[in-house]
Amino acid sequence: ETGVTQTPRHLVMGMTNKKSLxxxxxxxxxxxxxxxxxxxxxxxxxxxxxxxxxxxxxxVPSRFSPECPNSSHLFLHLxxxxxxxxxxxxxxxxxxxxxxxxxxxxxGPGTRLTVL
Amino acid sequence: xxxxxxxxxxxxxxxxxxVLLRCNYSSSYSPSLFWYVQHPNKGLQLLLKYTSAATLVxxxxxxxxxFKKSETSFHLTKPSAHMSDAAEYFCVxxxxxxxxxxxxxxxxxxxxxx
Numbered sequence: 703e704t705g706v707t708q709t710p711r712h713l714v715m716g717m718t719n720k721k722s723l724x725x726x727x728x729x730x731x732x733x734x735x736x737x738x739x740x741x742x743x744x745x746x747x748x749x750x751x752x753x754x755x756x757x758x759x760x761x762v763p764s765r766f767s768p769e770c771p772n773s774s775h776l777f778l779h780l781x782x783x784x785x786x787x788x789x790x791x792x793x794x795x796x797x798x799x800x801x802x803x804x805x806x807x808x809x810g811p812g813t814r815l816t817v818l
Numbered sequence: 819x820x821x822x823x824x825x826x827x828x829x830x831x832x833x834x835x836x837v838l839l840r841c842n843y844s845s846s847y848s849p850s851l852f853w854y855v856q857h858p859n860k861g862l863q864l865l866l867k868y869t870s871a872a873t874l875v876x877x878x879x880x881x882x883x884x885f886k887k888s889e890t891s892f893h894l895t896k897p898s899a900h901m902s903d904a905a906e907y908f909c910v911x912x913x914x915x916x917x918x919x920x921x922x923x924x925x926x927x928x929x930x931x932x
Contacts, residue, residue, distance in 0.1 A: 743924075744923065744924045744925070745925075747920065792862070794861075806852060806864045806867055807862075807864075808864070809861035809862040809863070810861050812860075812861050814859075
């Protein structure tokens with residue numbers, strides 16, 4: 703596998719379910735991201751991990767819980783979601799430069815989440 | 819504070835005619851600027867990036883963008899549209915301050931008519 707992969711590609715869950723989204727990058731990058739893409743809204747950055755440490759958390763509700771066990775894997779654990787959480791969840795990775803300069807991100811295909 | 823504005827939510831062109839997708843940015847520092855494309859049900863793909871080298875940046879699929887500091891613009895162009903260019907395009911600004919703050923524009927949907 704190459705690039706950034708995400709599983710599952712589609713997920714339907716009830717409000718009381720617990721599920722997890724998985725992201726894996728095969729690019730040797732040291733930073734990974736979760737984004738939420740809703741219809742008619744700009745892409746929202748949810749979490750950023752650099753060197754497996756969370757460095758950015760944009761006030762996301764606690765029903766979303768990220769986990770980064772190593773630099774290649776990123777999870778998003780979901781519990782007691784609301785219908786308004788239905789969206790496309792995108793994972794991305796990048797190489798964090800020593801200068802701190804922002805480098806381009808490589809995106810996975812996304813997980814289409816529907817909360818009933 | 820940084821911001822990015824894509825001036826058109828939708829652009830419609832005929833196949834074979836030029837494409838212009840407009841983007842204005844605001845940044846206190848020398849910005850990094852990017853254009854991404856997203857085809858239906860796919861993730862985002864980098865088209866091109868500006869990182870303070872040449873002001874005219876060439877990307878994939880015949881797209882290019884010109885960084886104009888005086889106008890704080892980074893418009894995306896292509897001389898001749900192809901049906902496969904129909905997609906959503908995002909202008910993105912990063913910064914030199916370090917950290918991971920990135921700002922995505924709201925997106926421009928490009929329609930290409932036969």
